[in-house]
Amino acid sequence: MHPFRSHTCAELTKANVGETVRLSGWVNRVRDHGGVLFIDLRDHYGVTQVLADSDSPAFAAVEKLRSEWCIRIDGLVKARDESLVNPKLPTGEIEVFIREVEVLGQAEELPLMVFGDQDYPEETRLRYRYLDLRRDSMQANMKLRSDVVASIRRRMWDKGFREYQTPIITASSPEGARDFLVPSRLHPGRFYALPQAPQIFKQLIMVSGFDRYFQIAPCFRDEDPRADRSPTDFYQLDMEMSFATQQDVFDTVQPVIAGVFEEFGGGHRVDQHWPQISYADAARWYGTDKPDLRNPIRMQDVSEHFRGSGFAIFAKLLEQDGTEIRAIPAPGGGSRKFCDRMNAFAQKEGLPGMGYIFWREVEQPGLDFFGFADDDGDIAPDQSTNAHYGRALERLEQWKSERIDLGNGHWMEAAGPLAKNIGPERTEAIRQQLGLGKGDAAFFLGGKPSAFEAVAGRARNVIGEELGLTDKDRFAFCWIVDFPMYEKDPETGAIDFSHNPFSMPQGGMAALEGDPLEVLGYQYDLACNGYELISGAIRNHRLDVMFKAFSLAGYAEDEVRSRFPSLVNAFRFGPPPHGGCAAGIDRIVMLLADEMNIREVIMFPMNQRAEDLMMGAPTLPTNEQLRELRLRVIPEEGDEGA
Incomplete structure (x- = not known):
């Protein structure tokens, strides 16, 4: 027999009655029924009820067991009495009489209970995340996340896409958020950056002649946290297509996303008609560019x-x-x-x-x-002789x-x-x-x-x-299109990009000759139930149009060349028309899990202050590390030694 288990805690059924089995898992809870000790033994797959009575040679050892001890038991599978069958469990028709027990790992007093639905402060949950993750709801969320990612991958391959990986250590590139910088040991004083998104790389993949790219990509942005956004890193379905129009992107992505929501949406209806709503109309009708159409x-x-x-x-x-x-x-x-x-x-x-x-x-x-x-307050019997009748009638008609x-x-x-x-x-x-x-x-x-x-x-x-x-029983999607390319700073009056600066303006070069505030871009978002799930664009692959577009926002050609050298150089050598989008994995799973906070679907999230309470990050570097990188930390005012 295997040293730890012959079956998981979700496998045993009536067909196993009479067999000697070995199970390993955690003590979910212990119940003492007067000389009979019942244990709900839990592993990743499910729960099996095991028990020992006073005649069992393992009874004394079972008496010592406590919640969340990791144990192995050997025992005999028996059928439960019909009145004691638990239809809520796949193993609810059987129980295992313990013959032998071994403690694989003891647990000290728990900072949070795994069994039950008790609420704990987020600080406690994140500090002891490995215990929090043992809870049924968190196990379900993480399994859902894994299954969703696997489903997305299959669906993208079925659409003719191939998965390629892009670098994690790269150059800093403005994407609208702050970069996480990584100091270079070999090049003192210089820094790499963690990519905010694979944006430039996936465009270069299209220039390289790969027609359909996708990746479940990690992205890193130093942002302020929100309930639906991680302050440090997140994952997205990143995709790009060559020789594609905006409608091509929509037609490709919709069945992938709709299929995932149908597969994992718990029976909620999934809208098949996804209206295309202009940014202006979305603001006018709903007050937001991510409307909840439910x-x-x-x-x-x-x-x-x-x-x-x-x-x-x-x-x-x-x-x-x-x-x-x-x-x-x-x-x-x-x-x-x-x-x-x-x-x-x-x-x-x-x-x-x-x-x-x-x-x-x-x-x-x-x-x-x-x-x-x-005079008595009653209606006068002779209406024709009452002087107030005509006036009252006029007032009634006015009232009507x-x-x-x-x-x-x-x-x-x-x-x-x-x-x-x-x-x-x-x-x-x-x-x-x-x-x-x-x-x-x-x-x-x-x-x-x-x-x-x-x-x-x-x-x-x-x-x-x-x-x-x-309507709470529904996933309602819509594409938000026709985003303005530019906006005016209300204080300075300066023109700047309002969205993705690499998008193709609708109308091309001709559109850029008029009022910048009237220029619309081939930019689009997908909203679902009040959340933005996807953002994308048809890219500006023409250098002349790109330089003109940036010039309207105050960027000279030399600055564009210096800030985006790889893209500018690549576009000199036959770039194809291309476009794509990125879908937030964390946010998709959050909706499917019916959670209000994105940290409920991330295995090891940061807290609201971008701290990893479990690992103690961010940490202070050692003096040796700083010397090796030729860096010096300037203390904040008020810090000791400042």
Whole structure:
């Protein structure tokens, strides 16, 4: 028999009853049932119940076992009583009576429990990551990650791509984030860099004549951490194609990504239609370039309804250039309580608040409501002799004209401060434009879109969540296209690239002769459920167009040649048209695992301060290392010895 196991802890079934087996694993938990000790023995594959009674020669040794001790047991497989079968376990029909036990590795008092669903501080989990990774949820996440990567590789090979590896130690190249620098021992004073992405290398692979490249590539960026981004390194599906259009890239990538989500999405629906939405429309409709299309809310420009209106705040705003009023429809949000809650949300986001209108059902009041009554407060019997009758009737008709007749004496009216200020005609025009009705609401933000768009996008998400409009059982994808090539610095007025500087401008050289802010690039992102999964572009492979594109952003030709020498030199020798993209592996797995934090799907992640608490990184170099590299560390002010 094998020295450690004849079976894994997920293999034994009723077919093994009567066999002598050997299992190895960790003590998940121990249960003492009055002279019978039950142990859930766990390995990477599953759990098997093993037990020893007082007659077992191993009973005394089993009594000493504690949680997370690593043990080997020999025993006899027996069938459980029918009433004790555990249908949740593949091994739930059997149990193993222990004849012999050997402790392979003892465990001290645990800083965190592996069994159960207890929550622990992230610092504890990361410091003892090897224990955290033993937990069922983490084992499942890491297996999912491995399976997803294997599936992606198979699908890319099936699409005619080959996997090639690019260097990890290379030259610094601006990619929009900070580099991690590596000092050179052989070349004192010079530094390598860890690649932010294989961007230039994969383009050079296309110049080299390899038609379809992919790689599951590690990327390194010295960034501030976020819940959906690692502060140091991440992995991406990196791909590039020669002689490809933007649509070719979409048609190639969609079945790969959709197939992975169908395979590992836990039964959630995967949209087959992936709309292509311009960057401008995405900002206008959703307040973000990574919209969550599970939420059906689409914002609209309602500026015309407030221009010259009685609501002075918005009316004056609209007198300024570049301003507009945006409405966020909220189907089902037509209550003052919900409107007040959303107003409080806006204030937490740093805004004074959000204007709102909501539509509610009311009953038609009687004429007494409008002042038609006798001396006792009752309706006068002789309407023709009552002087107030005509006036009351006029007031009733006016009341009706400001509301929508729902029939049977029921009406719909608009409520809220905005409705009172702008009047019934403008309010009704807004309602019709937004397609709203009884029980609905709309929220309004105004000013320059760049100032409020992000908050409006977050408000849209909150409204969709709170009103149950967001379909949680779905993966909704969309391509964001037509990114602007350039943007203007609001303080200096200088023109700079707004996205990937190596993208081909739509219209080529001719497009660069006009207003830079009107130039669109062949750049694209793929969004899913509010996250950016893919970013890519058709590359600018023409040197004349590249030099012109960089010149508009203030980079002289000599500077471009010095900063990107390999690309510039390679493009002198017959570069093919090419394009590609990169998909974030960590973020894909995070969505598939239904996790909110990317660290839940990375085996050994850094914390929020870019520290590896388990390994103690970053560490101070030794004096010997510094001397060998001819480096000196300048202490921060306030440090001892500074």
